[in-house]
Amino acid sequence: MQDLRKIFRYARPYRRDLFAAVGLIFIECIFEMVIPVLMSTLVDDGVPAHNMAVIFRQGGLMILCAVLALITGLLYARFAARFANGFAAELRMAEYAAVQKFDFANLDHFSDASLVTRMTTDVTVMLNAVNAGLRPLVRSPVMLCMGLAMACVLSPRLTIVFLVTTPILAAVLAWIVTKVGPLYGRQQSAVDHLNGRIQESLTAIRAIKAFVRGDYENAQFDTVNTELSDASTETFRYAVLNLPAFQTVMYTAIVCILWFGGxxxxxxTMSVGQLTAFLSYVLQVLNSVMMFSGVFLQMSRSLASARRIREVLTETPDLANAAAPVDTIPDGQIDFDHVSFKYNAKAEKNALSDITLHIPAGATVGIIGGTGAAKTTLVQLIPRLYDATEGTVRVGGRDVRGYDVNALRDAVGIVLQKNLLFSGTIRDNLKWGDPDATDDDLWAACRAARADEFLSRMPDGLDTDLGQGGCNVSGGQKQRLCIARTLLKHPKVLIFDDSTSAVDTATESGIRHALAGLGSVTKLIIAQRITSVQSADLIVILDDGRLHAVGTHDELLAKDTIYQEIYHSQMKGGDADGEAIRR
Known part of the structure; x- marks a missing residue:
């Protein structure tokens, strides 16, 4: 219930609609309770005596009550729909806003597919629970109390019949709910797995086709699809017992009442009209119990979804601002002081171990190392995408944890290893770097990133539509657009995480030349090619998360075996190609 209380806080803007809907349910119940009383008088006084005045009067009153009940029901539907859909919209917005505040460490706790399911399927479950559950949740207790009271007035002795049968029905339904409740959580987890498989298959569709692995992917999908099917089947195997249990108790009660009432x-001691009215109240009472059981089944499923939604809403970002954060970053000087880092506190081994490094403001630094050397991990500590586990990272002479997170990240431009563009035009994507950038600013950044070469050939230029995820441009063009977008931030620190791997050497050389003109900006370049970093002021070699060596190209080439090995393996291929050309 704590999960539901947390979730329903987001329904507060729509409280008036909720109160109006609940009030209309009460009014509707009153009209429906009056109808059996009117029918009793019609049957006992009007029909035997052929008194048409009584028949028309009572029949007219019954029709009036039915029409008024219909009107209140329609008004209820309007207010309930506004409340339910408004609540669902607020819940989706709250989840999305919470995810936007997550740090990388928080995102590691949830899979992408799970977050999508929590913001769509789980919120829809809550929406359906309100839509389908609000009416019976209010109506059932009201009808139960009123029906029992009216039944007692008509025949206290007959009331004993369903005072016995109703607890039996309640016990059976309670057993069904306890069996079904845990199964709904399993069902939603199966939806996560299904969505994850679909997302991965669509993302990697080119690789699947290139390796002719369609049959394998079909088999993988069949596994998760069967998992969801089995979970749903087991869940509804118990849920469907709800109706047979209700019908068994209801028909047993009716037979007993007809037997004793006859x-x-x-x-x-009892008239036909009274028995007819009594049966109407019995059906209303039993139906209210049945409706209430449906609410509990819906609540069992919504509790599982509410728990999953609450996990997102209560996830606390790992990287919080200091008590009095600093908004201004003076320059791009970077210092690592005995820095160690691990992605998980329970991990046995550090990803980075005891890194001490000084990078002057305005310097160009190349970072190289083998796969898994933690090059990307190192630079992610600078804009606080993660926090160091031990030691201190400083930018501009101050611990990064002393800066406002947004101000720090705004001063650090990072072109990630995985280039990502958003749906929309090239202009829309570039303005992520500077929303107020003019066309001249955009073209200047594109020239620096050597993106103007292909943009000038596009009929719509900056207004060219990129398609979903930038599918209308090549990998190298994506990289250059991402570099241009980052340059528009005018940061004090620029980080290129293997961001020119998809461009040719001539284009890369042009980009390096343009970056050299940014004298006051500190530039960190992670690369696999020696040619990408050999002109850097400083080259850092990482090996298995440790700082192996630091120096210039000439210094490392003269004394470091790892650098020599990388250099000669790459240059040997270049020399062999050159010799073949000369021949």
Missing amino acids: KYILVG
Whole structure:
């Protein structure tokens, strides 16, 4: 219930609609409760005496009550729909806003598919729970209390019949709910797995086709699809018992009431109209219990979804601002002071171990190392995408944890290893770097990133539509657009995480030349090619998360075996090609 209380806080803007809907349910119940009383008088006084005045009067009143109940029901539907859909919209917005505040460490706790499911399927479950559950949740207790009261007035002895049968029905339904409740959580987890498989298959569709692995992917999808099917089947195997249990108790109660009520009519202690009205109240009471059981089944499923939504809403970002954060970053000087880092506190081994490094403001630094050397991990500590586990990272002479996170990240431009463009035009994507950039600013950044070469050939230029995820441009063009977007930030620190791997050497050389003109900006270049970093002021070699060596190209080439090995393996291929050309 704590999960539901947390979730329903987001329904506060729509409280008036909720109160109006609940009030209309009460009014509707009153009209429906009056109808059996009117029918009793019609049957007992109007029909035997052929008194048309009584028949028309009572029948007219019954029709009036039915029409008024219909009107209140329609008004309820309007207010309930506004409340339910408004609540769902607020919940989706709250989840999305929470995810936007997540740090990388928080995102590691949830899979992409799970977050999508929590913001769509789980919110829809909550929406359906409100839509389908609000009416019976209010109506059932009201109808139960009113029906029992009216039944007692008509025949206290017959009331004992369903005072016995109703607890039996309630016990059976409670058992069904306890069996079904845990299964809904398993069902939603199966939806996560299904969505994850679909997302991965669509993302990697080119690789699947290139390796002719369609049959394998079909088999993988069949596995998760069967998992969801089995979970749903087991869940509804218990849920469908709800209706047979209700019908068994209801028909048993009706038969008993007709049996005893018939005897009371024969001895004259009860009239036919009273028995008819009593049966109406019995059906209303039993139906209210049935509706209430449906609410509990819906609540069992919504509790599982509410728990999953609450996990997102209560996830606390790992990287919080200091008590009095600093907004201004003076320059791009970077210092690592005995820095160690691990992605998980329970991990046995550090990803980075005891890194001490000084990078002057305005310097160009190349970072190289083998796969898994933690090059990307190192630079992610600078804009606080993660925090160091031990030691201190400083930018501009101050611990990065002392800066406002947004101000720090705004001063650090990073072109990630995985280039990402958003749906929309090239202009829309570039303005992520500077929303106020003019066309001249955009073209200047594109020239620096050597993106103007292909943009000038596009008929719509900056207004060219990129398609979903930038599918209308090549990998190298994506990289250059991402570099241009980052340059528009005018940061004090520029980080290129293997961001020119998809461009040719001539284009890369042009980009390096343009970056050299940014004298006051500190530039960190992670690369696999020696040619990408050999002109840097400083080259850092990482090996298995440790700082192996630091120096210039000439210094490392003269004394470091790892650098020599990388250099000669790459240059040997270039020399062999050159010799073949000369021949």
